[in-house]
Each structure stands twice: as C-alpha cells, then as structure tokens.
Amino acid sequence: MTPKANRWQLPDGVDEVLPPRALQLEILGREILDLFGTWGYDLIKTPLIEFLESLHIVPSAELQLSTFTLVDQLSGRTMGVRSDITSQVARIDAHVLQNTHPTRLCYADTVLRTRPKGQLGSRCPRLAGAELYGYPDIEGDLEIISLMLHSLRLAGIEQPLLALGHSSICRELLLAAQLPPNDAAELFEALQNKATTDIDRLLRQHSLPASLSECLRRLPTLHGDASVLTIARSLFKQSGGGVQAAIDQLENLAASIRLRFPGQQIFLDLCELRGYDYHTGVIFSAYVEGHGEAIANGGRYDGIGAGFGRARPATGFDTDLLTLLSLSKREFHAPDLIYAPSAEDAALSRKIAELRHTGYRIVQAFPGQQDQPAALGCNKQLVQDGSGWKVTAV
Numbered sequence: 136m137t138p139k140a141n142r143w144q145l146p147d148g149v150d151e152v153l154p155p156r157a158l159q160l161e162i163l164g165r166e167i168l169d170l171f172g173t174w175g176y177d178l179i180k181t182p183l184i185e186f187l188e189s190l191h192i193v194p195s196a197e198l199q200l201s202t203f204t205l206v207d208q209l210s211g212r213t214m215g216v217r218s219d220i221t222s223q224v225a226r227i228d229a230h231v232l233q234n235t236h237p238t239r240l241c242y243a244d245t246v247l248r249t250r251p252k253g254q255l256g257s258r259c260p261r262l263a264g265a266e267l268y269g270y271p272d273i274e275g276d277l278e279i280i281s282l283m284l285h286s287l288r289l290a291g292i293e294q295p296l297l298a299l300g301h302s303s304i305c306r307e308l309l310l311a312a313q314l315p316p317n318d319a320a321e322l323f324e325a326l327q328n329k330a331t332t333d334i335d336r337l338l339r340q341h342s343l344p345a346s347l348s349e350c351l352r353r354l355p356t357l358h359g360d361a362s363v364l365t366i367a368r369s370l371f372k373q374s375g376g377g378v379q380a381a382i383d384q385l386e387n388l389a390a391s392i393r394l395r396f397p398g399q400q401i402f403l404d405l406c407e408l409r410g411y412d413y414h415t416g417v418i419f420s421a422y423v424e425g426h427g428e429a430i431a432n433g434g435r436y437d438g439i440g441a442g443f444g445r446a447r448p449a450t451g452f453d454t455d456l457l458t459l460l461s462l463s464k465r466e467f468h469a470p471d472l473i474y475a476p477s478a479e480d481a482a483l484s485r486k487i488a489e490l491r492h493t494g495y496r497i498v499q500a501f502p503g504q505q506d507q508p509a510a511l512g513c514n515k516q517l518v519q520d521g522s523g524w525k526v527t528a529v
Contacts (some may be wrong), residue, residue: 148258159467171241181223187215192442201248228268229440237269253428264453271448291465295421300407301381329355358404474508474516475499486524
C-alpha cells in the first residue's frame with residue numbers, strides 16, 4: 136500500500152498543468168487549430184485506445200516500444216494506448232474517408248508513451264499536428280513545413296532553426312552495400328548516432344567498393360549550410376539516381392523556404408534520421424537555442440496506409456503544445472475575474488448573467504464568506520451605486 140505521504144506523487148514524465156498555464160495551453164491549442172483550419176485542414180478526434188494491430192500498422196520499432204498495452208475485457212484482444220496519432224490518421228484516410236483528392240487533416244490531443252522521447256520529453260505530451268495525404272511531390276512537403284513554421288511563430292517562437300534531411304540518402308547507400316540484416320541495422324544505428332568509431336569498425340568488416348565505403352564514412356559529416364549539397368553531389372555521383380534525386384529535392388525545398396520565409400535559418404543534415412523510422416523522403420525538425428531536443432518534427436511517409444488497404448503519399452508534422460508553451464516568449468493576458476458579493480438581489484443576478492453571457496468571468500461569494508476580492512484572484516468587482524450594479528477595479 137502506498138504511504139499517505141506519497142499519494143500526491145505523479146509518475147516520472149507525467150505532469151499536471153495548473154492555472155493560469157492550463158488556460159494558456161488551451162488558448163494556444165485552439166489558435167493553432169484555427170491556423171490549420173485557415174489552410175484547409177479538417178479537425179479529427181481519434182480514440183485514446185485501439186486494437187494493437189491497428190496502432191502498430193506503421194512499421195516502426197520505436198513506436199511499438201512506446202505503446203502501453205492492455206487486454207480488452209469485452210473481446211479478449213490486446214489493445215494499445217496511442218503513443219502517436221499518425222497511424223490513426225492513416226487509418227482514417229485509407230479506410231474511412233477514401234478520398235481520391237488530397238486530404239488535409241489535423242488534430243490536437245494527448246498521447247501516452249512508455250518512455251519520453253529524449254531527456255526533456257513528457258510521457259503524455261499534447262500533440263498538435265497536420266497531415267497531408269494524396270499528394271506526392273515536394274510542394275506538399277513545402278506546405279507542411281510552412282504550416283509548422285507559422286505554428287511556431289503563433290506560439291511566440293520567432294527564430295527557430297529548421298533542420299532538413301532526407302531519409303532516402305542513407306537507405307539508398309545501405310541498400311547498395313547489401314550487408315547482412317543485423318550488420319545493416321547496426322550500421323544504420325551507428326550512422327544515426329554519428330558514431331565514427333563504430334562506423335569505421337563495421338565498414339572494415341566488409342569488402343565494400345572503396346567509393347561506397349567513403350560515402351558511408353563521410354555521410355555523418357555532411358551537415359551545415361547549402362554548400363553541403365554541392366559536396367554531396369560530387370561525393371555521391373556514382374551512388375545512383377535515388378541519392379541524386381534526394382539532393383535535388385533538398386536543394387529545391389531549401390530555395391522555396393527561403394523565398395517564403397526570408398531570413399529563416401536552415402541547417403542541412405544529410406545523415407539526419409531522427410524521429411520514427413517510417414519516413415520515406417524529406418524529414419525536418421525545428422530547434423531553438425538552449426533546448427536540446429527538437430520542438431517540432433515531421434517528414435514524408437508515403438504508403439503508410441498500405442496496411443489498411445490503401446497506400447497513398449503522405450507528409451505531416453507534429454509538435455508538443457506543452458513544450459511550445461514552456462519556450463514561448465509570447466505574453467498571454469489573463470482575462471478579468473470579477474468579484475460579486477453574496478446578495479439576494481434580482482438586479483445583481485441579472486447583471487451577473489449579462490456579464491457571463493458576454494464572456495466575463497464572475498466569482499460570486501457565498502453567504503457569510505469573508506474573503507476579500509483580491510484574495511480570490513479578482514481584479515475587478517461589482518459594486519452598487521444609485522444607478523445599479525457596476526464593474527469597478529479592485
């Protein structure tokens with residue numbers, strides 16, 4: 136039995152949001168959803184739990200390890216608590232809506248994870264995200280990135296660093312290496328972590344063409360400004376059309392972003408592989424100085440709906456509203472809180488009802504309550520004069 140003294144404790148990575156931040160969180164979430172709506176994204180609400188095979192339709196080991204499971208007492212089947220919303224959106228697009236035209240969907244909801252993503256993450260983040268299904272080309276990625284940057288600005292984060300990468304570059308090189316599955320997975324992890332010693336050790340164990348070994352060895356070093364693409368184009372000139380096409384996409388995308396967002400900081404990382412491992416093309420993240428983890432993540436994940444019987448091109452992003460609020464430099468102005476005395480007065484009741492109807496917050500004292508208005512957090516009060524009840528400053 137838990138001692139009474141410890142019953143107030145919450146699990147690690149689980150937090151509650153108190154006034155006034157709880158209201159600020161709701162305001163921010165509502166405004167971001169309204170922003171999504173102005174871009175034509177339709178709001179969806181997905182279930183907290185689903186059968187596990189539906190949640191795990193996305194081929195991601197990380198996603199599967201993040202999912203809490205339980206047994207459905209009605210069917211006996213295993214269910215999962217959503218740790219991400221993308222697989223649910225994929226099901227809705229593929230199986231429920233079945234549109235033939237591009238579909239734009241958005242959400243803002245809490246997920247639950249067995250462990251946080253990164254040292255600073257929460258196990259129950261409130262994710263706001265937008266996803267575009269049915270359009271295969273880079274203009275779709277540009278729209279999603281633009282929406283992400285506008286969302287961050289709305290949250291009061293004016294100068295994020297945008298990191299761009301492309302999952303196809305690493306995967307194409309590993310495919311050309313034709314390594315045994317276990318070795319390929321180990322090398323993939325070493326490349327993700329930019330672990331130079333492990334990369335060299337693994338490459339020495341296999342007789343790869345010298346040019347391919349050099350490409351894999353230098354891949355983690357290819358990060359920085361636009362000059363990285365010029366170096367990569369020369370380094371990967373014998374690596375096949377898929378790698379060169381990925382470089383072209385990054386070059387065109389970066390140029391388009393600079394046109395839409397003059398002065399935007401762009402960091403190119405050709406070995407960037409962060410996030411869930413279901414991405415198939417362009418991937419991107421946003422960072423702010425002083426915060427070690429990405430504050431927003433996204434990318435392309437074509438064919439994600441195949442497990443639901445309908446594979447379509449897809450791209451999207453999400454961000455944790457709690458993280459945005461904690462980093463925001465935006466000022467949230469608290470709404471007035473008006474104190475009303477306890478009185479059996481019809482005119483006072485009408486005045487309170489009128490003010491509440493127009494959106495004001497009213498706290499009416501109970502009979503015998505002696506608390507002063509300021510002690511209740513009120514900055515205004517209702518007082519009676521010769522012409523009736525009026526709102527005045529406390």
